[in-house]
Structures are given as C-alpha cells and as structure tokens.
Amino acid sequence: MCPRPSPDNNPRFFDSESKRYEKITTAVYEDSALASQYVAGKIADLIRAKAAKGEYAVLGLATGSSPIEVYNNLIRMHQHEGLSFKNVITFNLDEYYPMQPDSQQSYVRFMNEHLFDHIDIDRQHIHIPDGTLAPEEVKDFCLRYEAEIQRAGGIDLQLLGIGRTGHIGFNEPGSSLQSKTRLVRLDRITRLDAASDFFGVEGVPQRAITMGVGSILAARKIILLAWGEGKAQIIRETVEGTVKESVPATFLQNHPDCEVILDEAAGSELTRIKTPWLVQEPVWDDKLIKKAVIWLAARVQKVILQLTNEDYNEYGMGELVAEYGSAEEINLKVFNDIQHTITGWPGGKPNVDDTTRPERATPFPKTALVFSPHPDDDVISMGGTIIRLTDQGHNVHVAYQTSGNISVFDDEVIRYIDFTKEIVGDSDKKLADRLAKIQTELAAKQPGDLDTDEVRSFKGYIRMGEAKSACRVCNVPPANVHFQNLPFYETGAVKKSPLGEEDIKLTMELIKKIKPQQIFAAGDLSDPHGTHRVCLSALFTALRRLKKTEKWLKDTYVWLYRGAWQEWGIADIEMAVPIGPRDLLRKRLAIFKHQSQKDVAMFPGTDQREFWERAEDRNKATARAYDDLGMAQYEAIEAFVKWEF
Numbered sequence: 001m002c003p004r005p006s007p008d009n010n011p012r013f014f015d016s017e018s019k020r021y022e023k024i025t026t027a028v029y030e031d032s033a034l035a036s037q038y039v040a041g042k043i044a045d046l047i048r049a050k051a052a053k054g055e056y057a058v059l060g061l062a063t064g065s066s067p068i069e070v071y072n073n074l075i076r077m078h079q080h081e082g083l084s085f086k087n088v089i090t091f092n093l094d095e096y097y098p099m100q101p102d103s104q105q106s107y108v109r110f111m112n113e114h115l116f117d118h119i120d121i122d123r124q125h126i127h128i129p130d131g132t133l134a135p136e137e138v139k140d141f142c143l144r145y146e147a148e149i150q151r152a153g154g155i156d157l158q159l160l161g162i163g164r165t166g167h168i169g170f171n172e173p174g175s176s177l178q179s180k181t182r183l184v185r186l187d188r189i190t191r192l193d194a195a196s197d198f199f200g201v202e203g204v205p206q207r208a209i210t211m212g213v214g215s216i217l218a219a220r221k222i223i224l225l226a227w228g229e230g231k232a233q234i235i236r237e238t239v240e241g242t243v244k245e246s247v248p249a250t251f252l253q254n255h256p257d258c259e260v261i262l263d264e265a266a267g268s269e270l271t272r273i274k275t276p277w278l279v280q281e282p283v284w285d286d287k288l289i290k291k292a293v294i295w296l297a298a299r300v301q302k303v304i305l306q307l308t309n310e311d312y313n314e315y316g317m318g319e320l321v322a323e324y325g326s327a328e329e330i331n332l333k334v335f336n337d338i339q340h341t342i343t344g345w346p347g348g349k350p351n352v353d354d355t356t357r358p359e360r361a362t363p364f365p366k367t368a369l370v371f372s373p374h375p376d377d378d379v380i381s382m383g384g385t386i387i388r389l390t391d392q393g394h395n396v397h398v399a400y401q402t403s404g405n406i407s408v409f410d411d412e413v414i415r416y417i418d419f420t421k422e423i424v425g426d427s428d429k430k431l432a433d434r435l436a437k438i439q440t441e442l443a444a445k446q447p448g449d450l451d452t453d454e455v456r457s458f459k460g461y462i463r464m465g466e467a468k469s470a471c472r473v474c475n476v477p478p479a480n481v482h483f484q485n486l487p488f489y490e491t492g493a494v495k496k497s498p499l500g501e502e503d504i505k506l507t508m509e510l511i512k513k514i515k516p517q518q519i520f521a522a523g524d525l526s527d528p529h530g531t532h533r534v535c536l537s538a539l540f541t542a543l544r545r546l547k548k549t550e551k552w553l554k555d556t557y558v559w560l561y562r563g564a565w566q567e568w569g570i571a572d573i574e575m576a577v578p579i580g581p582r583d584l585l586r587k588r589l590a591i592f593k594h595q596s597q598k599d600v601a602m603f604p605g606t607d608q609r610e611f612w613e614r615a616e617d618r619n620k621a622t623a624r625a626y627d628d629l630g631m632a633q634y635e636a637i638e639a640f641v642k643w644e645f
Contacts, residue, residue, distance in 0.1 A: 523560025
C-alpha cells in the first residue's frame with residue numbers, strides 16, 4: 001500500500017499561530033497529487049469504517065478537474081487494495097440543464113468515465129440530478145432528491161470544488177444559506193469558464209440543477225479541493241474573508257467539520273504563505289527575503305533602495321533588519337539579485353564574465369529547443385526571446401507538442417476549402433472528393449459534436465501552416481520546426497487521454513536528435529489536467545530518463561515560461577529578457593500569423609482581449625514592475641524560471 005501524506009509529514013502545514021487569519025481548517029500540499037492522495041485516503045477510511053459496522057457510507061460527489069485525481073486514487077485502491085464500494089451511496093452535486101446523460105459534457109458521463117465504471121458500486125445507489133426532465137417536472141424531482149438524501153441517512157462526506165465566483169455546486173453569488181436542491185441560472189463567469197468543454201460559450205447551458213447551500217452544509221463532513229493560481233484569490237476570500245452571500249463558499253466557515261485542501265499555487269494568497277512575516281517571525285532565506293522586500297516596496301510605494309529601517313519595522317520585518325544590521329544592507333542585496341536576472345542575451349553573452357548572469361557565455365552559439373504545447377504558445381509567451389536568440393546567431397528549434405486542432409472554428413475550414421477549390425478547380429478529382437467529404441461532415445455537425453478524423457486532420461494542417469509562418473517572422477529555419485502531434489491530445493474532445501509512453505518516447509527522441517544546450521518550455525505547473533501540464537510532464541519525464549544515459553544533458557539549462565494568462569511573480573523570475581519596441585512589434589506580427597486564433601479564439605476564457613493584446617500587456621506590466629522597484633526602464637520584459645533536474 002502507498003503511504004498517504006498527512007499534516008505530520010507535509011512541509012506546508014503550519015502551526016496555529018500562523019493560521020490565525022484562517023476561519024476554516026486549511027491544508028496546503030506541495031502539489032495536487034499529494035493532496036488528492038490524502039483526500040482519497042479520508043474517503044477510503046470512511047468507507048471501511050462504515051463497512052465494519054455494516055452501514056452505508058453516503059458520499060456527496062463533485063465533478064470538474066479538481067476531484068479527478070481523487071477518483072483515480074479510489075479506483076487504484078479498489079483494484080489493488082481491496083477497497084469495495086458495495087456499501088457506498090452517492091449523491092452528485094449538480095448537472096447542467098438541459099443535458100442528455102450520454103452527452104460529452106454530461107456529469108453522468110463524467111462520473112461513469114472517472115469513477116463508477118471502474119468500481120463495484122451498486123448502480124441503484126448512484127444519484128445524479130436529471131438533466132432530461134421536462135421543465136414542469138424539475139421542482140418535484142428536486143424535492144425527491146432531497147428526500148432521497150434524508151432516506152439514506154444524510155451525507156457523511158461531501159466533496160466540493162470551487163468556482164472563481166465562489167460558487168459551490170452551482171450555487172452562484174446570491175444563493176441563500178437555507179437553499180436546497182433547485183434549478184438555477186448560471187453566472188456569466190461560470191459559463192465562460194465552462195466554454196472550453198462546450199466548444200464555445202454559446203454552447204454552454206444557461207441553467208443547471210444543483211444541491212443548495214443548505215443541502216451541502218447538512219453534510220457531516222465537507223472537504224473542498226482547489227488547485228492552481230486561478231483559484232488563489234477566491235480561496236483567500238473563502239478562508240479568510242467575511243461570510244457573505246456574494247461568495248457562497250464563505251458559508252463553509254459556519255460548518256463544524258470542513259477542510260480546505262489546496263496545492264501550493266491555490267494557497268499562494270493565504271496570509272501565512274504570501275506574507276508570513278505578518279503572522280509570526282519566519283525562517284528567513286534568500287528567496288523569502290527577496291519576496292518580502294518586493295512586497296514591502298509595493299506596499300509603501302518606494303523603490304527598493306529607498307526602503308528604511310522604519311518601513312521594515314512597521315510591516316513585521318524588524319528582526320530581519322536586526323539580523324542584517326540595516327535596511328541598506330538588505331536593500332542592496334535584493335536590488336542586486338533582481339538586477340542580475342535582467343539580460344538582453346538570453347543565450348548568454350560571449351567573451352564576458354558570466355558569474356552573475358542567468359545564462360552562460362559558452363558555448364556560443366548555442367542550440368536552443370523551444371517546446372510549445374499549442375502551435376502559438378511559443379510566440380505568445382516568448383516570441384521576443386526567440387527573435388533575440390535568432391538575431392544573436394543561436395540555432396533555434398521549435399517543437400509544437402500538439403496539433404491544436406480542436407481550437408479551429410469550422411468556418412476557417414470552409415474558408416480554406418473555398419480557397420483550395422479556386423486554385424485546383426477540377427484538375428484533382430481525389431482532392432475534390434476529399435474536400436467535398438469534409439464539407440458534408442461539417443454540414444451534418446451539431447453544436448457540441450466532435451469533429452470527424454478528416455475534419456480534425458484538416459484543422460491540424462491549418463494550425464501547422466500558421467506555426468510555420470510565425471517561425472519565418474522569428475527567423476527560425478523551416479528545417480528547425482518540428483510537429484510532434486503527441487498522441488494524448490488526439491481525442492477530438494477537450495478531455496484528453498492521460499500521458500502515455502508514446503508521448504514520452506517522442507519527446508526523448510527529439511531531444512536526443514537535437515542535443516540542445518537550452519530548453520524552453522511552458523511552465524504552467526499549477527494546471528493539473530490541461531494540455532500544458534501534460535506536455536510539461538512529458539518533457540520532465542523524458543529529461544529524467546535521458547539524464548541517466550545522455551551525459552551531455554548535465555550542461556543543458558531548462559527555462560520555463562508562462563502561458564497567455566499569467567506571468568511569473570517578480571520574486572520567482574530568474575531570467576528577465578527586455579524586449580524593445582521594434583522586437584515587440586515583430587512578436588506581434590508573429591502572433592498575427594495565427595489567423596485562426598485571431599479576433600475571436602475558440603477558448604478565450606474570461607479575458608476578452610486577443611492573445612497579442614494579452615501578451616503585450618503582460619510583458620509591459622512586467623517591465624513596469626521592474627521599473628517600480630528602481631530598475632532600468634524597459635518597453636517590455638519576458639520572464640523565465642530555471643528548472644533544476
């Protein structure tokens with residue numbers, strides 16, 4: 001049996017003094033995998049304890065990305081540790097309305113695929129809100145659902161996720177403390193967050209059936225899960241804020257036995273983690289000192305070298321000053337540390353002292369391999385750096401890990417077909433028949449339907465052509481552009497397959513072939529189930545395996561960039577590459593080459609700006625953040641964190 005992590009052996013648990021701002025029992029784990037093991041263990045313990053007494057364990061279950069790894073652990077325990085679910089009764093929180101149970105987006109299908117099809121639960125003991133009901137039947141169904149919960153003896157353990165609006169279940173802002181199972185209208189942000197599952201927000205149902213806040217709080221124990229930076233702010237509000245209807249999750253503060261289980265990214269805004277010096281004297285290391293000084297400078301609106309002893313004393317850092325002797329000593333140390341992250345030579349500057357530079361001076365030129373999860377992440381996230389590398393004579397390769405084919409609108413396919421027909425005419429009967437077949441398949445497609453293999457292939461060609469065009473803008477030679485088309489991605493649906501051996505093998509082969517001195521990759525480590533996360537796992541696994549046999553890898557640096565939605569914090573950045581106005585324009589032109597993603601992207605999230613706007617605004621904001629600390633003024637900055645393997 002695998003040992004389960006606990007508060008006793010997890011380094012992210014803190015004493016009660018450091019948690020004094022928290023109104024719910026909260027545990028922060030190193031990552032979502034460890035956290036999910038802990039939660040699955042709690043559920044398994046409950047099931048076994050109930051079985052020993054001849055009783056049923058009544059579970060309230062959630063959907064979404066957060067509980068998937070919990071369910072995977074429960075399946076493993078069933079298959080390898082003898083955990084039986086014959087004494088388990090389940091009630092799911094919610095379901096979209098209307099919704100057919102066999103639909104790709106149905107929570108019935110989700111639960112079957114992620115749990116029920118793999119365990120020995122009695123199907124009569126599974127309860128999920130019915131999305132197929134006629135409108136006049138919904139109210140009676142909701143009353144019966146509540147009665148079924150009571151007949152089962154009430155919920156022993158309720159599993160929850162949390163939305164960015166603070167919703168639990170589909171209890172949106174404004175839900176009352178006493179609310180029960182009912183039909184609700186979904187918030188705009190909730191629908192935008194679900195857009196990727198429905199191939200666009202227009203396909204997301206406007207309503208859902210959900211257990212109410214009162215139904216949830218009636219459970220004897222509640223465990224709320226949250227992963228990633230995207231949940232950090234709402235988690236802080238939930239755990240440390242005041243109870244209010246505008247954030248339904250805050251009602252959990254009133255529950256006698258509620259746990260909030262987080263990964264480090266989701267817990268990053270909690271007071272004890274973001275500003276631990278405000279709750280107790282921490283153990284000061286270089287990283288925490290840097291983080292604290294950057295925070296202090298922003299708080300008092302001064303550049304770093306202007307901070308005084310009084311500033312440190314006023315904000316809980318007096319002992320740090322006592323240890324170092326003066327504010328000036330601390331200021332200078334942190335200022336130099338940050339200044340040394342800035343370099344206009346991301347491949348290393350030749351013939352100079354590189355002691356304090358983020359990259360080595362030799363060898364020069366270097367071979368750099370840029371891994372891009374989708375066909376545009378490279379130019380969106382580090383296009384300026386790619387341009388700088390090629391301009392400075394480095395041999396740059398770009399590897400597109402997935403085809404990105406599900407992100408192409410059907411109309412783009414039709415546009416390319418019309419163009420091709422005009423060029424080819426009737427001269428190529430085989431091609432004409434293939435194009436006609438694609439048009440027929442598109443015409444028969446209903447909203448939310450998966451693309452056929454033929455359509456998906458055509459969409460992949462569109463994105464491939466756009467990526468090649470963007471590489472030309474960045475002066476990356478055609479021979480250095482690689483399309484991996486990792487198999488895990490090619491499901492045709494938003495939900496992808498788990499990382500497989502073939503994905504790792506393809507990644508290893510490419511690295512061995514190119515032998516780069518630099519590797520750049522999308523470092524969205526807080527995304528536990530998205531494409532970026534799987535691509536990064538493939539790379540990390542490949543590098544760990546190759547390290548055992550490929551001795552040259554010990555001299556390879558791995559730099560992680562962030563995707564289109566967020567940037568590294570200044571305290572985390574280890575290489576900052578300034579981008580001037582001319583190169584920023586070249587980066588924009590490279591992004592423009594991805595025409596199928598321009599104007600309106602398939603999965604834009606809640607940010608309605610185009611990707612080039614997001615990228616420029618983010619890069620300029622990073623430059624301003626450096627400027628605010630007293631560094632030189634730059635037009636824009638792209639940022640990287642080094643991964644040690």
